[in-house]
Amino acid sequence: KTKEKEGNSYQFYDCKMNNQIEKKFDIAESLRVGLEKREFILHYQPKVDIKTDKVIGLEALVRWNHPEKGLIYPNNFISVAEETGLIKKLDEYILELACIQVKEWEDKGLDPVNISVNISPKLLNESNFVEKVESILINTKIDPSLISIEITETAAMRDKEYAYKVLGQLRLKGIRILLDDFGKGYSSLSYLKDFPIDVLKIDKSFVDEICSNNINSAIMRAIIDMAKALNLKVLAEGVETQEQLKLLNDFNCEEYQGYLFSKPVPVKEIEDMLKERYKKAVNA
Numbered sequence: 538k539t540k541e542k543e544g545n546s547y548q549f550y551d552c553k554m555n556n557q558i559e560k561k562f563d564i565a566e567s568l569r570v571g572l573e574k575r576e577f578i579l580h581y582q583p584k585v586d587i588k589t590d591k592v593i594g595l596e597a598l599v600r601w602n603h604p605e606k607g608l609i610y611p612n613n614f615i616s617v618a619e620e621t622g623l624i625k626k627l628d629e630y631i632l633e634l635a636c637i638q639v640k641e642w643e644d645k646g647l648d649p650v651n652i653s654v655n656i657s658p659k660l661l662n663e664s665n666f667v668e669k670v671e672s673i674l675i676n677t678k679i680d681p682s683l684i685s686i687e688i689t690e691t692a693a694m695r696d697k698e699y700a701y702k703v704l705g706q707l708r709l710k711g712i713r714i715l716l717d718d719f720g721k722g723y724s725s726l727s728y729l730k731d732f733p734i735d736v737l738k739i740d741k742s743f744v745d746e747i748c749s750n751n752i753n754s755a756i757m758r759a760i761i762d763m764a765k766a767l768n769l770k771v772l773a774e775g776v777e778t779q780e781q782l783k784l785l786n787d788f789n790c791e792e793y794q795g796y797l798f799s800k801p802v803p804v805k806e807i808e809d810m811l812k813e814r815y816k817k818a819v820n821a
């Protein structure tokens with residue numbers, strides 16, 4: 538009897554594993570189709586200057602506009618895209634979408650606004666990544682200083698010398714480099730000393746605790762002071778409360794993103810926000 542039970546549970550386990558593998562296969566397959574059919578869109582989250590409360594840039598975040606399942610968020614497909622290597626195509630496509638958006642706003646006569654895109658380590662580590670970026674910039678005819686690239690700390694650390702070279706080349710073209718999710722990985726401060734980056738994005742998990750945890754707020758203050766000494770801008774991500782914002786301002790953090798100001802929103806909404814900003818500036 539017991540044996541039978543064990544047998545069943547083993548079978549059940551096996552079956553569950555198979556289901557998970559099948560599910561991944563399904564996602565990978567429909568990702569392939571979705572990429573061909575260009576089913577991906579961008580939402581934009583404002584980056585805000587803490588002192589002036591003005592929008593100073595946008596982060597582009599991918600969403601999958603699936604014909605049957607509706608809007609799918611990155612947590613549900615980025616890891617499969619990474620595992621299958623499809624992320625390289627996806628991120629290239631997203632970079633292109635962001636550049637096309639910059640161009641469209643320029644054509645509409647809106648004030649130029651910088652858009653940052655998240656680039657996977659898989660694409661960063663392609664030997665022709667810089668050339669790929671160059672050709673997208675040339676094809677879309679936009680000013681490179683209107684594009685920023687977000688790289689995670691772990692991606693930059695994977696092959697330091699290579700990342701140093703590639704990021705340096707992009708920076709020479711006028712592209713700004715942001716180190717994303719800082720505080721989540723190695724958090725090694727020393728390697729930042731002469732690394733070619735412009736902005737340190739402090740991970741939400743850190744920001745979450747600055748008001749409730751004295752040690753965390755001390756570390757936050759230290760990170761901000763260090764970044765300043767290295768001539769880096771600091772952006773705090775995932776700011777949700779006025780208390781967090783006040784503390785960040787006291788610590789001289791310059792920029793933030795978070796639901797407190799706005800969630801990532803579709804292009805139409807961000808356009809309205811930017812036009813509003815333009816009106817205010819003109820009337821001031």
Ligand code: C2E
Pocket residue numbers: 582597598599610611612615624628631654655656657687717718774775776777794795796797801
């Ligand atoms: P990330 O680059 O660190 O982006 C920040 C994430 O935090 C976004 O989630 C954003 O919607 C969310 N967020 C921003 N402010 C708040 C807040 O105040 N509270 C809370 N709870 N969340 C906030 P999203 O859009 O779901 O993206 C998740 C992650 O997926 C991104 O983290 C990034 O690592 C990845 N990702 C998104 N788009 C792309 C892409 O185009 N390419 C690649 N390679 N990765 C992407």
Ligand code: MG
Pocket residue numbers: 596655687717
């Ligand atoms: Mg990011």
Ligand code: MG
Pocket residue numbers: 717718738740774
């Ligand atoms: Mg981030």
Ligand code: MG
Pocket residue numbers: 718740741774
């Ligand atoms: Mg993050």
